Amino acid sequence: MSFLEKIAEKLEARERLDFADGVRLLGEHDLPALGALANRVRERMHGDRTYFNVNMHLNATNVCVADCKFCSFARLEEGMPGAYTMTVAEAIAKVASRPAELTEVHIVNGLHPGLPFSYYEELLAGIKALRPAIHLKAFTAVEIHWFAEHYGMTIDEVLRRLMAAGLGSLPGGGAEVFAERVRNKICRDKVGADGWIAIHQAAHRLGLRSNCTLLYGHIETLEERVDHLLRLRAAQDVTGGFQTFIPLAFHNENNALERLPGPTAVDDLKLFAVARLLLDNIPHVKAYWAMLGVKTAQTALWFGADDLDGTVEEEKIYKMAGSRTPEALSRGELIRLIRAAGRTPVERDTLYHVVAEGDALAASPERRRGRLEVLNEGA
Ligand code: SF4
Incomplete structure (x- = not known):
């Protein structure tokens, strides 16, 4: 029996894959067979449904x-x-200029030493006052850690104050690669792996959901990628609050790692497939098109991904690192990309409540916004 057949048997028996399986799968050259395994798991969990948001x-x-x-x-x-x-x-005016169908603002910043904590509270509260139905997915664990240290609060105090101002969930950024060897070389100033995980678990215990990521394709080894995925899986076993895993492809322009080539499309697709196979307790895997490129993101929908992210207007972080993707995709373009991949588009809110699917995808923005307000009242 071949290695992939053995993996297929394990998956059929709902047996967990281990570290050695993960490393060997990442080194596997039969990409279509690997994709088919991940797709089987993806379809067992979600069928053809493929999520996006505005x-x-x-x-x-x-x-x-x-x-x-x-x-x-x-x-x-x-x-x-x-x-x-x-x-x-100015920040609130940016939100005000967006159409009524917007359901989420994703807020991530640098660690600014000169701003008062009230800046962040006023930012959240101001957006909520403007558009109460909008979900605020804001501040990575790195920022939450910085707030606690810089403003002299506990992690729980930071989270509670931000929740009181309108925080709805945490994004998954800042995890990078958990291995200390890698962190010492590429991000030694920020909170370490255990701290990153502890902050997400603190958020989960307070009732917030969050996402998780892996920044891959730079100096990390295949073993370090698998170690990272298994640490996420172990953390999820404890608090269960991660909604979505998002592989983040490294981009090499305008930074100190310019000499590195970055991942190929094959690296991208393998990682999606292996993540879907290892992370049996995280519901969603997202192909974040703004970082991955639209075409690879669309292909990833057959390699374990069930989410294409959203319209993503105003993204700066990967644009400044050389990402060549469009500034934004319209809602209609996202639906077209998903349908062209042979999948079924489902518009979701941040917490994966269905905003529109089937014929309702063609409903007016006002009707969809009404549905979102109902969801928010029930949340
Ligand atoms: S990735 Fe690092 S340097 Fe860049 S904004 Fe975040 S904490 Fe700052």
């Missing part, structure tokens, strides 16, 4: 005290070329 990204400041080697977005101080910080009013 969202925007808001990066209110790129001033950051950290020096992550892969980062093209941050500037160390105000006044440096390219540094910016929006006022709260």
Whole structure:
């Protein structure tokens, strides 16, 4: 019996794959067979359903005290070329300029040493006052850790104050690669692996859901990728609050790792497949098109992914690292991409409640917004 046949048997028996399985799968060259295994699991969990949402990204400041080697977005101080910080009013005006069908604002920033904590509370509360039905997925675990240290609060105090201001969930960024060897080389200034996981688990215990990520395709080994995935799986066994795993492909422009080539499309698709096979307790795997490229993201829908992310207007972090994807995809383009892949599009909110599917996808933005308000009242 071949290795992949043995894996298929394990999957059929709902047996967990282990570290050795994961490493060997990532080295597997039979990409179609690997994809077929991941697709079988994906279809067992979700059928053909493929999720997307209507969202925007808001990066209110790129001033950051950290020096992550892969980062093209941050500037160390105000006044440096390219540094910016929006006022709260400017940030809220960006949201106000977006259409009524927007259901989520994804907020991630640099670690700015000169802003008061009230800046972040006012930002969340101001967006909620403007559009109460919008879900605020905001601040990575790295930012939450920074807030606690910089403003002298516990992690729980930070989370509770942000929740009182309107925080709805945490994004998955900042995990990078959990292996200490890698973190020491590429992101030694930010919270470590155990701290990152503890913050997500604290959020889960307070009732928040969150996402998780892996930044791959730079200096990490295949073993370190699998170690990262298994640490996420173990954390999820404890608190169960991760909704979605998002593989983040490294981009090599305008940062200190420019000499590295970055992952190929085959690396991307293998990682999606192996993540789907190893992460048996995380419901969704997302092909984040803004980082992966639209075509690879669409292909990943047959390699374990069941989510294409959203319209993603205003994304800066990967654009500044050389991503060549469009600035935004319209809702109609997302639906077309999913249908062209032979899948069934489902518009979701951040927490995977269905906003529209089937004929309702063609309903007016007002009707869909009404549905979102109902979901929010019930949440
Ligand atoms: S990745 Fe985040 S924490 Fe690191 S330098 Fe960039 S903005 Fe700062």
